[in-house]
Amino acid sequence: MSGQAFNVMIVGQAGRLQYEAVLFAMSLALTTTNVRLFVAEPQQGDLWDSDPRIKDPEIRSILEDHGATFLPFENRHFGQSYPYGNKIEALLALPEAEPFVFFDTDTLVLSDLCAVPFDFARPTASLRREGTWPRIELYGPGYHDTWAALYHRFGLDFQSSLDPRWPDEYWQRYLYFNAGFFFYHCPRRFGQRFLDYALSIRDDPPPELVCQSLDPWLDQVALPLVIQSLGGGRDTLPGGALDGSVTCHYRTFPLLYAREDESVIRMLENIAAPNRIKRVLKQHEPLLRTLYQGRGWKARALFDRDALPRGEQGFRNRLKREGFWMR
The missing domain is CATH 3.90.550.10 (Spore Coat Polysaccharide Biosynthesis Protein SpsA; Chain A)
Known part of the structure; x- marks a missing residue:
């Protein structure tokens, strides 16, 4: 422990x-x-x-x-x-x-x-x-049959893995x-x-x-x-x-600025500030443009902090549409 x-x-x-x-x-x-x-x-x-x-x-x-x-x-x-x-x-x-x-x-x-x-x-x-897998096709197996087949392949107890708070055929179950x-x-x-x-x-x-x-x-x-x-x-x-107060899995730098708490941005900007670090990180264009050229804060300004998109795709779509998306 x-x-x-x-x-x-x-x-x-x-x-x-x-x-x-x-x-x-x-x-x-x-x-x-x-x-x-x-x-x-x-x-x-x-x-x-x-x-x-x-x-x-x-x-x-x-x-x-x-x-x-x-x-x-x-x-x-x-x-x-x-x-x-x-x-x-x-x-x-x-x-x-x-x-x-x-x-x-x-x-x-x-x-x-x-x-x-x-x-x-x-x-x-x-x-x-998010519910990224499996992608359910109209005439194909559903969530239950797809996951059950994998559990049965390896001799695992499928029933005990289910979350009864969610209904059948909903991905979070x-x-x-x-x-x-x-x-x-x-x-x-x-x-x-x-x-x-x-x-x-x-x-x-x-x-x-x-x-x-x-x-x-x-x-x-x-x-x-x-x-x-x-x-x-x-x-x-x-x-x-994890994925909260102790760590942040930001995925991309535009997403970090657009989605995460300001404390995460402060951490990023603090550790990236020394000249030795800056010289190295500026070689990576997403960091150069998003962090060092200030485009991250402009990306953040696109979003109302009181009405943020519910899913990651909503952030991605807006950032791409406005020309701020970089991987």
């Missing part, structure tokens, strides 16, 4: 993720002690068209100066064709039998992560999600997470289970998935099955901490 030392893992590689990794590492170092940060780095190999490693020496130096340890790992099953699989394969490189929390790099740590009462024996993941964070007491066990389930679904999907796309959803399809199989669920962590 709370008070344990644990490891934190993000995936870092060339491109957008390396800049997000800098911000994550700086926010973690500013708020949290007694954790080890691993930046899992895919290595060059047959499954990549180009070398995915972080080659900028200044970015590597900044990450190390803020407590990061680089963790090289090999892609044997995913890679260029499905980079979301990095979070699965990287788990197998973490120290065995040591509690871990994984975060997507597009996350800021706002306060002490060690204050979160993790129960590492009962995993869960982010409930800040079914165990579904965003994969922006998850945790467990052993990364190797979690990672192997995650890999086994994801490969089974990808390579031999049940007939009920015939209408469904697994790209980019494969990790989020397998994740609730992994969590259910390891004794976790949707309610093993108090609400309001």
Whole structure:
């Protein structure tokens, strides 16, 4: 439970993720002690068209100066064709039998992560999600049949995964997470289970998935099955901490400015202000334009704080229409 030392893992590689990794590492170092940060780095190999490693020496130096340890790992099953699989394969490189929390790099740590009462024996993941999968077709299987087929594939208790507060065939009745964070007491066990389930679904999907796309959803399809199989669920962590007062999964910088609390913006602007950091982050055009050229505040001004869109798509559509969207 709370008070344990644990490891934190993000995936870092060339491109957008390396800049997000800098911000994550700086926010973690500013708020949290007694954790080890691993930046899992895919290595060059047959499954990549180009070398995915972080080659900028200044970015590597900044990450190390803020407590990061680089963790090289090999892609044997995913890679260029499905980079979301990095979070699965990287788990197998973490120290065995040591509690871990994984975060997507597009996350800021706002306060002490060690204050979160993790129960590492009962995993869960982010409930800040929308009903993105499955996409129900008119004459295809519904939510119930689609999810039930997956639970039955792996010999899991489907009925206990259901949330009776929601009606049949409504997406929130079914165990579904965003994969922006998850945790467990052993990364190797979690990672192997995650890999086994994801490969089974990808390579031999049940007939009920015939209408469904697994790209980019494969990790989020397998994740609730992994969590259910390891004794976790949707309610093993108090609400309001992760994806709340302790961390913010902002997804994109225009969304951060448009949607999040001003305290998140203050954190971002504070850690991005030193000249050494600024020189690096200005190389990433979304940060250059949104943060350093002030377009983020203009994007925020598009939205009435008392009448914000209910879903992420409402923010995206307005930002795109007004020319502020950048990934």
